[in-house]
Amino acid sequence: MTPQSLDLVGVGKGFGADDILKNIDLEVRPGEFLSLVGMSGCGKSTLLRIVAGLERPDRGQVFIGGRDVIDTDPSDRNLAMVFQSYALYPHMTVRQNIATPLRMRRLSLPARLPLVGRLAAPGAVKAEIDRSVLDAAQMLQIDHLLDRKPAQLSGGQRQRVALARALVRSPAAFLMDEPLSNLDAKLRAHMRDELAALHRRLGATFLYVTHDQVEAMTMSSRIALMSEGRIEQLGTPDEIYTRPATLTVARFIGVPTINLLPVRIGGDGVISAYGRDLGLRSHHAAGPATLGLRAEDLHRSDEGFEVRIHRAEMHGADRFIQCTLLDDASVRFTLRQSARDDIGADGDGRMRLFFAPERAHLFDQSGLRRELRVPEKAAA
Amino acid sequence: MATLRRYVPHVVLTLGAGFMLLPFYWMFLTSIRSPAEIFDISLWPIPRNFDAVENYGRAASQVPMARFMLNGVIVCLGILVVQVLTAVPAAYALAKLKFPGRKLLLALVIAALCVPIQSLALPLFVGLAKAKLLNSYFGMMMPFFLSVFAIFLFHQSFRRYPDEIVEAARMDGFSEMEICWGLVLRGSLPALAAFSVFSLVAHWNDLFWPMVVVSDINLAPPPLGMLFFSDAESGANYGALMAGAAITTTPMLLCFLLARRQFIAGITMTGVK
Numbered sequence: 001m002t003p004q005s006l007d008l009v010g011v012g013k014g015f016g017a018d019d020i021l022k023n024i025d026l027e028v029r030p031g032e033f034l035s036l037v038g039m040s041g042c043g044k045s046t047l048l049r050i051v052a053g054l055e056r057p058d059r060g061q062v063f064i065g066g067r068d069v070i071d072t073d074p075s076d077r078n079l080a081m082v083f084q085s086y087a088l089y090p091h092m093t094v095r096q097n098i099a100t101p102l103r104m105r106r107l108s109l110p111a112r113l114p115l116v117g118r119l120a121a122p123g124a125v126k127a128e129i130d131r132s133v134l135d136a137a138q139m140l141q142i143d144h145l146l147d148r149k150p151a152q153l154s155g156g157q158r159q160r161v162a163l164a165r166a167l168v169r170s171p172a173a174f175l176m177d178e179p180l181s182n183l184d185a186k187l188r189a190h191m192r193d194e195l196a197a198l199h200r201r202l203g204a205t206f207l208y209v210t211h212d213q214v215e216a217m218t219m220s221s222r223i224a225l226m227s228e229g230r231i232e233q234l235g236t237p238d239e240i241y242t243r244p245a246t247l248t249v250a251r252f253i254g255v256p257t258i259n260l261l262p263v264r265i266g267g268d269g270v271i272s273a274y275g276r277d278l279g280l281r282s283h284h285a286a287g288p289a290t291l292g293l294r295a296e297d298l299h300r301s302d303e304g305f306e307v308r309i310h311r312a313e314m315h316g317a318d319r320f321i322q323c324t325l326l327d328d329a330s331v332r333f334t335l336r337q338s339a340r341d342d343i344g345a346d347g348d349g350r351m352r353l354f355f356a357p358e359r360a361h362l363f364d365q366s367g368l369r370r371e372l373r374v375p376e377k378a379a380a
Numbered sequence: 381m382a383t384l385r386r387y388v389p390h391v392v393l394t395l396g397a398g399f400m401l402l403p404f405y406w407m408f409l410t411s412i413r414s415p416a417e418i419f420d421i422s423l424w425p426i427p428r429n430f431d432a433v434e435n436y437g438r439a440a441s442q443v444p445m446a447r448f449m450l451n452g453v454i455v456c457l458g459i460l461v462v463q464v465l466t467a468v469p470a471a472y473a474l475a476k477l478k479f480p481g482r483k484l485l486l487a488l489v490i491a492a493l494c495v496p497i498q499s500l501a502l503p504l505f506v507g508l509a510k511a512k513l514l515n516s517y518f519g520m521m522m523p524f525f526l527s528v529f530a531i532f533l534f535h536q537s538f539r540r541y542p543d544e545i546v547e548a549a550r551m552d553g554f555s556e557m558e559i560c561w562g563l564v565l566r567g568s569l570p571a572l573a574a575f576s577v578f579s580l581v582a583h584w585n586d587l588f589w590p591m592v593v594v595s596d597i598n599l600a601p602p603p604l605g606m607l608f609f610s611d612a613e614s615g616a617n618y619g620a621l622m623a624g625a626a627i628t629t630t631p632m633l634l635c636f637l638l639a640r641r642q643f644i645a646g647i648t649m650t651g652v653k
């Protein structure tokens with residue numbers, strides 16, 4: 001099956017203040033790997049389940065390949081879903097598990113019955129199903145496990161069976177609900193590679209739900225970052241990281257978490273913090289605002305803000321240095337530097353920091369991104 | 381001291397078990413004793429006159445014992461089959477489907493657990509009499525076809541079946557009935573075994589309802605048969621009576637022993653009793 005698009009138009013669930021989803025519009029392009037990321041409770045799983053047909057939205061429409069599926073049963077939407085707990089059928093062998101989506105589609109009810117089915121199922125269809133099962137199992141390297149029961153498999157192997165069961169039916173799109181969150185860290189990194197490779201090989205549409213921004217950043221073509229039932233930003237991983245649309249996005253994406261510096265926009269557009277001109281201008285109305293600074297955009301500078309170092313965290317190639325502003329101890333900064341360099345603090349554990357002005361992000365009081373200008377002369 | 385502490389629970393439990401088994405032991409003892417020894421309070425297992433052959437012979441020959449047993453089997457299996465057929469889908473709906481009024485229905489099921497059969501006996505009897513269904517197998521089975529206890533027991537067990545597997549099955553195209561019988565019930569076989577034992581034992585041993593609806597000795601299940609037996613034949617022959625009782629108890633004992641492991645898993649898993 002050629003990859004299909006998934007379109008959500010004005011999808012909402014719940015009424016009033018405690019809406020789970022607030023009029024979501026989302027277009028997943030054919031063959032795209034789109035991740036829905038957000039904190040738990042942001043509505044991302046509900047959105048996925050609405051696409052799957054497991055839940056009904058209170059408002060809005062869902063289209064798969066341009067076809068309105070709001071009244072279509074989950075099984076008729078031709079979507080494959082991989083669940084967090086893998087949801088393998090416990091009493092079936094791996095072979096039967098993988099064959100189930102095909103058996104349910106291609107065999108009639110009597111042919112699926114345990115004993116009668118042996119006689120009623122047409123041989124050609126069964127041979128074809130066996131071949132598809134073997135192909136899927138080989139693609140995920142689980143062909144040696146076909147006669148085991150799920151209980152006899154490790155977490156990683158169950159994950160592969162769940163993936164094989166999803167891809168065996170060549171669905172219009174794959175839906176994945178935090179499929180890697182039950183794996184240990186090492187295996188998770190490995191399965192990230194495999195999922196990305198699988199997506200490349202199949203060219204299928206993937207809608208992937210995760211709370212892990214690393215998964216979203218590393219695998220996706222695009223990311224939709226959700227918060228409180230809304231999509232905060234939709235963009236490529238690069239756009240999301242380098243041009244976060246809101247403060248929520250900026251805080252969610254990036255390790256370590258983005259540094260936030262409270263600033264003031266003056267009447268003349270001059271941006272200042274603790275009485276210092278930061279060499280940045282904005283056209284936004286005067287008032288308090290927040291400057292977002294990535295850890296790698298901070299550097300030592302004799303002109304900069306004085307900070308006190310609390311902790312240096314070694315991460316192999318990098319070092320994260322946690323510090324607080326001397327002007328205001330409630331402002332915490334994390335600085336990322338190469339582990340080969342000196343920390344560069346004085347004997348009291350103090351140092352001076354400044355940032356790359358062209359890479360700063362300005363957010364107004366409501367958390368929306370605002371444009372910054374860097375006047376020529378102030379390039380410190 | 382430590383050894384003592386280890387053995388004390390076993391001693392206590394053994395005493396308790398012995399106490400529970402005493403009536404059965406007495407039944408067995410009486411069934412092999414001669415009439416002269418019946419009222420002997422000694423628990424010594426070997427009677428002075430070994431009358432087992434005579435007692436069991438009378439129990440088997442003087443009344444249609446095979447007929448009683450067959451009646452019991454028909455009634456118990458009939459009840460069990462219909463109970464399972466109706467309770468499993470009901471429990472599945474209450475445990476896994478979302479619909480308005482679900483909580484209320486579940487509350488009603490639990491409330492209905494508190495209604496004893498005796499309080500319904502009169503209307504049921506009148507109804508069956510009007511429908512001319514007294515003295516029939518159907519009359520003996522009908523009041524028990526819908527078992528709220530079964531619904532409750534299966535509900536408790538089905539609730540624990542992972543929702544994600546049910547959803548995966550829906551996406552794969554299973555019908556709700558296939559999910560209910562093929563997946564969810566399959567994951568609750570211990571509960572099915574436990575309920576079967578409960579139901580079979582209860583209805584095999586039931587005297588009250590058969591006595592209300594059946595007066596034809598040919599339809600009597602074992603306990604009612606025993607009653608006819610003691611009335612008609614040998615009001616005083618306790619030896620033969622107990623031999624009959626021992627014969628009717630044996631199938632239930634076997635039934636429990638066969639399903640013992642599932643039965644225990646079933647009741648511990650569902651948190652009932």
